[in-house]
Amino acid sequence: MKALLWISFTASLAGPCFAAPEAEPLRTLTVGYYDFPPAVYSDPQGQPQGPLVGLTHRVVERAGYRAQFRAFPSARLYAALKSGAVDLWPGAPGKPELAADTLEGRATLAQISLNLYHRSDTPAPKVPESLRKRGVIIIGGYNYWPVVTQMLHDPQLGIRLHRTSSHASALEMLQHRRADYLLDYQIPVNQALQHFGIQALPYVNVHKVPIRFIASRRLSDSQAVLDALDRAYAEMAAAGEDLSLPGE
Numbered sequence: 419m420k421a422l423l424w425i426s427f428t429a430s431l432a433g434p435c436f437a438a439p440e441a442e443p444l445r446t447l448t449v450g451y452y453d454f455p456p457a458v459y460s461d462p463q464g465q466p467q468g469p470l471v472g473l474t475h476r477v478v479e480r481a482g483y484r485a486q487f488r489a490f491p492s493a494r495l496y497a498a499l500k501s502g503a504v505d506l507w508p509g510a511p512g513k514p515e516l517a518a519d520t521l522e523g524r525a526t527l528a529q530i531s532l533n534l535y536h537r538s539d540t541p542a543p544k545v546p547e548s549l550r551k552r553g554v555i556i557i558g559g560y561n562y563w564p565v566v567t568q569m570l571h572d573p574q575l576g577i578r579l580h581r582t583s584s585h586a587s588a589l590e591m592l593q594h595r596r597a598d599y600l601l602d603y604q605i606p607v608n609q610a611l612q613h614f615g616i617q618a619l620p621y622v623n624v625h626k627v628p629i630r631f632i633a634s635r636r637l638s639d640s641q642a643v644l645d646a647l648d649r650a651y652a653e654m655a656a657a658g659e660d661l662s663l664p665g666e
Contacts, residue, residue: 444484447643449474450504452492456609457528457663458508460489469663470629473527474508476659477631480650483643492561502636506643510627514564523631523644525651528663530629531604532566533621537592542622543599546575553578553597555588562601563625570601585610592619603627605663 451466453459458468466487478485485506490498498504500519510530511522534543534554543549546569554570556562558581562570570577580597582588585606592600593616600607601624611618631647633640655661 444479444482446484446486447478447505448503449478449485449487449506449508450490450495450498451487451507451509452490452495454603455606457530457605464489470508470528473661473663477527477647477650477654478506480654481643481646483646492559499632499634500636502634505634505637505640507632508629509632510561510563511630511632512563513561516632519635520632521635521640521644523633523648525648526628526630527651527661528629530627531623532562532625532627533602533604533607534624535592535600535602535607535619535621536598537595538620540598542620545569545622545624546572549575549577549599551576551578552599553580555580555582555591555597555600555602557581557585557588557602558583563627566601566625586613589614589616589619 451458451471454468454470456468458466458470461467466489471487475485488498488504490504495504495507496513496516499507499516507520508527513520534545536543541548549569554577556570556579561567569575570579578597580591582591585602588600588602589607589610591597600619607619631644633644637643651661
């Protein structure tokens with residue numbers, strides 16, 4: 419009897435072995451971005467870096483997808499969202515030029531402060547009255563909130579715009595009195611100040627820009643994807659995960 423049991427046991431070991439089914443690969447979402455250091459930017463090797471990249475990866479994976487990042491200049495990013503070459507953008511909602519071609523998520527990933535900086539020897543400005551006939555430094559290639567853009571180009575104010583290509587050069591222009599004020603976002607300005615070892619500059623807040631997931635309508639299930647991302651973000655927040663970005 420024992421011999422029969424042993425034969426049965428060894429026969430079962432020698433039988434066919436079925437591997438556990440492999441998990442299906444996560445669906446890939448193409449996530450577009452343009453350089454907005456230090457929140458999101460491309461490193462010298464062209465790879466996406468920054469805390470917004472990490473946060474986006476975490477939320478997208480929690481929702482059951484995989485993020486593949488692609489860098490664009492801002493105008494080309496908008497065109498890619500319209501055409502469907504980009505599925506998703508963690509960016510500023512309310513862009514009139516994107517309204518017909520995108521859907522916006524509900525979860526606010528971050529609040530980016532747009533500030534009007536001035537030198538310590540300059541009184542704090544009142545917006546927009548103090549800007550009349552004054553020089554304001556802005557960063558070339560950036561898109562501001564429509565109300566802010568309208569203010570900058572208001573002929574009644576006659577603001578003199580001084581464009582530059584980087585936050586560092588903008589700070590140098592302000593320090594060297596090339597203009598009266600600097601309109602810029604808080605996170606990159608803080609990084610530039612730290613790099614130069616400059617003390618914090620006084621400023622008045624002009625606008626707080628929310629960052630949300632924005633999906634191309636060319637994505638066949640864009641609303642379902644946004645709903646999944648919003649749920650994932652809510653679950654992570656409820657679990658007490660740190661979802662903040664440095665410098666907010």
